[in-house]
Amino acid sequence: MVHYLALFDGVKGRALWLGRTKRNACADQRIILHAKDRGCTRPGCDAPGHHSGVHRAAQDWKNGGNTDIDDLGLACPPDSNLVETGGWNTRTLANGDTQWIPPTGLPMLTGGVNDYHHPERLLENDSGPPADDPAA
Numbered sequence: 001m002v003h004y005l006a007l008f009d010g011v012k013g014r015a016l017w018l019g020r021t022k023r024n025a026c027a028d029q030r031i032i033l034h035a036k037d038r039g040c041t042r043p044g045c046d047a048p049g050h051h052s053g054v055h056r057a058a059q060d061w062k063n064g065g066n067t068d069i070d071d072l073g074l075a076c077p078p079d080s081n082l083v084e085t086g087g088w089n090t091r092t093l094a095n096g097d098t099q100w101i102p103p104t105g106l107p108m109l110t111g112g113v114n115d116y117h118h119p120e121r122l123l124e125n126d127s128g129p130p131a132d133d134p135a136a
């Protein structure tokens, strides 16, 4: 596991919302994405952050998308292509997760968010072992 330290300074913070001024994400944005997403955001993908690129969740750059931290997530190249040419869509949820939405008409494909890189989420709603668990 690689640890990242992400500090947010509300007074002297460095620019994480670049709008249309920069096409490529800056180093600060990439550090934040590694801390937030840890890897590719497509559900089921285990590609780590260092094998992923920066992905605009709402709108690609060529279609007017911005380079703002609250619209960016990590996606590995094959999964980024799913959005580019495969009919998939993505959006950023209120909690910052990137939600993947499969193309319509293909019910066997499921979307959602990727918990693979966030195993702690599996424990968030864990209320402990069942009452009849002899190991408890």
Ligand SMILES: [Zn+2]
Pocket (backbone or CB within 6 Å): 040, 041, 042, 045, 046, 047, 075, 076, 077, 078, 079
């Ligand atoms: Zn991926």
